[in-house]
Amino acid sequence: MEGQPIANSPHTGRFRMTEYIGIDVSKQSLELWDGTQEGEVPNEKGLKTLKKLLKKRYGGEWNETVRFIYEPTGPYSNYLRAFAAEHEVQVYEVNPKKSANVAKVLGNRSKTDVVDTKMLSTFHALLTEEDFGVPEVDERAEQLGAELGSYEMIQKTRTMLANHVHSLEYKSGVTKKLKESLEKELGRLGAMEDQLEKEMEAVAEEHEETREDLNDLLSMNGVGVISAINLLYLS
Template sequence: MHCIGVDVSKQELVTFDGTKERIFPNTRGLAEFDRFLKRLTDALVVFEPTSTYSRRLETLCRTQRISCCQLNPRVIPHLRLVGKGRSKTDSTDAELLYRYGIERGRQEAAQLENDELAESIQARLACYRVAQKSRVAYQNVFEALSHDPATSDVLLDEIRAEIGELKHKEKRQVDAAQKLVKEDPETKERLELLLSIPGVGPITALTLLALFRKYGNANRSQIVALSGFDPIRIQSGTSVHGKSRISKRGNREVRRRLYEATLSAARYNPGIRAIYRRLKEGGKPEKVARTAAARKLLSIAHAIYRSGEPFREPNQEET
């Protein structure tokens, strides 16, 4: 395995392969970096998604079928702490990413599928989130102003109309995403399978569908890691026994949707309900119980997506 740590910025890619640091221009097509990768066998690219700056690298990995490991930006500061207090000048981010790739990268790596449908679904959901966030903000303002006697009815009507328009925008984006799915019979069937899971609604199902299509070859543990639900252990001082928490390295939107879905799944999904109740009755905090339930829900959804079989309630609740 040839592991390459890549620190992505607007203008360049700083890379480290265990022996040498190299810099490549972050230009359209990444021609120079592509030529470099083609000289390697079994390459693994480890990088942090950085909004639009890393899109070219993601596209290159996807189109050239290069295995990659995408880390949450929170990981790098943690790696510096683990690295015995090294400062940013002692170890470049590219080197830290390389080290992580050598230690855990292959376990978490996945190949990005060149899937235009998944990209289109994610784009529609991104527009949906923008409209939803704006609607919630307007609703909060409306709630506050409606209790103020000095607020005019004209202003309240304007805000009410804006909220209504944003709701329409949300619906249009979801409808457009569902229309894309319905154009492909197999994908439509996969979406229906995900919707058969108690607690999984249309937005969560579309979010998971795009994730599973984008990482079509990923196994269960890789999907868990790509979603940031994999555990990491944090040590403090000289203590040998550290606390565990989820890494939060992966897709934040997947985690958010699954957290929301657990509220319903904990009531109507037997397996999720059993895990949630067991942890709560054992004295675990609400956040811990919901995280475990969300991770289990993700595993169930991935298994159903891969198997092609709809959700079936077990004969007895899981523990």
């Protein structure tokens, strides 16, 4: 395949070529295309199958040879980002709007995983080495993100259940047992919300930089713990 040369290997002295791998990320799998070969591996924690495939194709120093190009797809990209950070792989995360525009230019009107990976792999022609970088994974931010997502889901569930319980007041045939059971579930969800809020605040308080920012945000009128944590997470 056609690629760009990168530094000589300190171990072999051989001149190596950069392999640009387009990756289409989905919930279940990662579809790969390096310009000549397709591949598919499960989107699993640790991505052991991906590592095995890369080592087989590109040798023991695969992480110095390959560059990943992919479009982030919410939480489904997290395993790939963490994998690249762990193995110090250079990546370029494609803005979804930019990838859509490139697809139009290339005439890729059909939406398939293979088409996506091939389109993504062509991005390297538009990029320089400075556009690539090893992703940074902030474990504290990842924890806050997971807890925020869980908090919001629980809050939505509790609100829906509360509305349902309220609507039962206008219906006949509602037993005391049913009402008490639903109210008990509401209490449990509320307790989970409170616990998550305390845990997120504790995580932010553990570190000096986030502790100061959290206190500054909480000193503002109308800003509560959840709003402040959201702002910290997004910053």
